[in-house]
Amino acid sequence: MTRAHTQVNMTGSNLDNPNPVVFELAQLPKRTYDPSNLAEEMESQRDDIDPLEVFDMIRKINDPEHPLTLEQLKVTQYENIKVDDENSYVNVRFTPTIPHCSMATLIGLCIRVKLLRSLPSRFKVDIQITPGTHSQEEAVNKQLNDKERVAAALENNNLLSLVNNCISNSD
Amino acid sequence: MSATLKNVAVSEGHTDRVWSLSWSPSGSLLASCGGDKTIRLWKLKDDNSLECIHTCIDTHERTIRHVCWSPSGQYLAAASFDSTASVWKKVNNNGEIALEMLARLEGHENEVKSVSWDASGSLLATCSRDKSVWIWDMDEDEEFNCVAVLHGHSQDVKAVKWHPSKEILFSSSYDDTIKAWEDDEDDWYCSHTLTGHTSTVWDVSFNSDGSKMVSCSDDNNLIIWDTKVIGDGPKQVCTLSGYHTRTIFSVDWSEEGYIASAGADDSIHIFREDGPGDSSEDKKVSFSQTSVERKAHGGDVNCVTWRPAKREDGTILLASCGDDNLIKLWALEISSDVQIMVKFRFQKPPYMIMVTAIHMVEVLWLSNHC
Numbered sequence: 001m002t003r004a005h006t007q008v009n010m011t012g013s014n015l016d017n018p019n020p021v022v023f024e025l026a027q028l029p030k031r032t033y034d035p036s037n038l039a040e041e042m043e044s045q046r047d048d049i050d051p052l053e054v055f056d057m058i059r060k061i062n063d064p065e066h067p068l069t070l071e072q073l074k075v076t077q078y079e080n081i082k083v084d085d086e087n088s089y090v091n092v093r094f095t096p097t098i099p100h101c102s103m104a105t106l107i108g109l110c111i112r113v114k115l116l117r118s119l120p121s122r123f124k125v126d127i128q129i130t131p132g133t134h135s136q137e138e139a140v141n142k143q144l145n146d147k148e149r150v151a152a153a154l155e156n157n158n159l160l161s162l163v164n165n166c167i168s169n170s171d
Numbered sequence: 172m173s174a175t176l177k178n179v180a181v182s183e184g185h186t187d188r189v190w191s192l193s194w195s196p197s198g199s200l201l202a203s204c205g206g207d208k209t210i211r212l213w214k215l216k217d218d219n220s221l222e223c224i225h226t227c228i229d230t231h232e233r234t235i236r237h238v239c240w241s242p243s244g245q246y247l248a249a250a251s252f253d254s255t256a257s258v259w260k261k262v263n264n265n266g267e268i269a270l271e272m273l274a275r276l277e278g279h280e281n282e283v284k285s286v287s288w289d290a291s292g293s294l295l296a297t298c299s300r301d302k303s304v305w306i307w308d309m310d311e312d313e314e315f316n317c318v319a320v321l322h323g324h325s326q327d328v329k330a331v332k333w334h335p336s337k338e339i340l341f342s343s344s345y346d347d348t349i350k351a352w353e354d355d356e357d358d359w360y361c362s363h364t365l366t367g368h369t370s371t372v373w374d375v376s377f378n379s380d381g382s383k384m385v386s387c388s389d390d391n392n393l394i395i396w397d398t399k400v401i402g403d404g405p406k407q408v409c410t411l412s413g414y415h416t417r418t419i420f421s422v423d424w425s426e427e428g429y430i431a432s433a434g435a436d437d438s439i440h441i442f443r444e445d446g447p448g449d450s451s452e453d454k455k456v457s458f459s460q461t462s463v464e465r466k467a468h469g470g471d472v473n474c475v476t477w478r479p480a481k482r483e484d485g486t487i488l489l490a491s492c493g494d495d496n497l498i499k500l501w502a503l504e505i506s507s508d509v510q511i512m513v514k515f516r517f518q519k520p521p522y523m524i525m526v527t528a529i530h531m532v533e534v535l536w537l538s539n540h541c
Contacts, residue, residue: 121469121470124417142370142371142389145389146345146371147435148236148284148329149300149327151234151252152234152282152300155233155234155252
């Protein structure tokens with residue numbers, strides 16, 4: 001198979017998915033603010049986190065291969081974020097653009113690092129591939145949730161700069 | 172008997188997550204290491220607090236994952252993500268205790284995850300993400316030679332631990348198995364592969380005589396193994412499920428028979444084997460949880476380790492460390508006279524429930540409609 005324009009990604013190899021589908025951004029639930037509750041909210045000791053807030057943290061992470069956000073590629077979706085604030089727990093599912101995407105681990109790592117830096121430290125975070133959307137689902141999930149391997153990966157300067165590039169525009 | 176943990180000291184000093192702790196055999200010193208790439212030496216004071224007396228910096232370029240004292244208490248080994256392990260000698264300079272580096276062990280292809288000394292103190296094992304386990308021999312000149320490179324695990328090897336008296340090495344892995352390694356005239360080989368866990372096995376520990384082993388895993392379970400019949404291989408005798416709600420990173424079995432386990436749910440659990448007549452009538456081995464500390468640390472608990480000797484006043488101490496950069500000391504408070512629940516009897520109307528406790532008067536509760 002020949003490609004008209006062979007694109008090369010940041011890691012120097014050919015793209016896994018040269019022509020990804022770009023989606024219209026989904027409509028998200030609107031936040032309603034009640035001004036009378038404002039004082040109460042500001043006084044609140046606990047920094048309550050909801051799924052919309054978590055989605056805001058990760059929606060603008062860049063895809064490692066394309067100048068597009070994970071939201072534009074429907075890799076991250078609001079519906080795939082579960083938050084249990086009371087128990088300080090966040091679960092994020094992400095959907096690789098193709099089932100053999102070799103970037104799946106890197107994308108998951110970007111989401112993990114972004115949440116590590118943005119969420120209060122009390123949160124436990126699980127990151128998983130949306131079930132049935134990747135051929136190596138189990139292996140990728142296991143690696144992303146092994147904190148020792150994540151810690152080791154983030155001490156690798158090449159990998160860290162790849163991750164930092166992907167998440168640099170997400171704030 | 173009930174046994175509960177009481178926090179007796181909190182020690183700050185590390186500037187990143189603390190990964191591992193090791194008591195010197197006499198229990199007078201505690202070594203710690205972590206993501207800040209330092210090894211710290213703490214002296215246990217009489218009031219059960221820890222004083223940092225020495226810090227090793229600039230030796231490892233990356234995280235120091237694990238530390239382990241030799242049985243003599245003269246050497247400390249450290250495993251680092253920089254692919255090397257280091258061996259340190261304890262020195263006493265005019266009363267100041269310090270560590271001096273003796274050797275750097277190179278050979279692993281990537282992160283070294285764990286180190287363990289054998290009972291004689293002459294063999295040191297290391298394991299790595301490169302899936303291999305290495306055995307090093309320390310000669311009389313304190314020089315280290317690699318005597319075996321063991322392949323068998325199909326993934327990242329998380330921990331190595333020698334049997335407390337026999338020359339058998341156990342290793343646990345991301346491949347969900349534990350392997351036992353023995354030598355046959357200096358040829359080391361895998362004698363047994365223990366299956367039972369359904370995810371990464373993070374750590375193993377032995378009871379005092381080595382007849383039983385406990386393992387902990389990412390599957391949130393602890394498994395107790397009978398290691399007496401090594402010919403047939405260790406056998407599972409019991410699984411402790413439903414206690415931890417996230418990955419269990421560390422487990423340690425005390426000389427007094429208490430198992431401490433800790434992990435990503437920030438908690439420390441204490442278990443003990445049931446005595447004869449405690450519960451099971453069919454003589455099956457069973458364990459009960461004696462206490463739990465749910466918010467032991469403000470983050471994952473990475474290591475728990477019992478002080479190898481009781482204090483003079485009989486206090487049993489446990490040390491723990493976590494992602495909150497802290498080291499904590501806990502005293503195990505054992506009391507036989509506060510345990511409720513030996514017998515539970517439902518009386519006939521007017522519906523009394525009787526509870527009998529050891530060393531306590533009988534308690535009678537009246538049901539609400541009589």
